[in-house]
Amino acid sequence: MARIIIHEDKGPKEVKVGKESIWICMCGLSKNKPFCDGSHKMTLDEEEGKIYRYKDNKRFEIKGF
Numbered sequence: 001m002a003r004i005i006i007h008e009d010k011g012p013k014e015v016k017v018g019k020e021s022i023w024i025c026m027c028g029l030s031k032n033k034p035f036c037d038g039s040h041k042m043t044l045d046e047e048e049g050k051i052y053r054y055k056d057n058k059r060f061e062i063k064g065f
């Protein structure tokens with residue numbers, strides 16, 4: 001069983017815990033979920049209107065989705 005989930009955010013969400021900040025992954029690519037590990041940097045040059053798939057730190061455009 002597999003599923004495709006669309007993530008549109010290109011960066012983490014800051015959550016304040018007391019005086020500290022933690023950064024929650026919103027891009028879906030972190031290998032340390034729920035925390036951001038910087039993997040979102042791969043999404044920064046994504047083009048509007050296109051859908052991508054990421055695997056092994058490589059990006060593939062999905063056409064006809």
Ligand code: FES
Pocket residue numbers: 010011012013024025026027028029030035036037038039040041
């Ligand atoms: S927001 Fe997903 S890795 Fe940073």
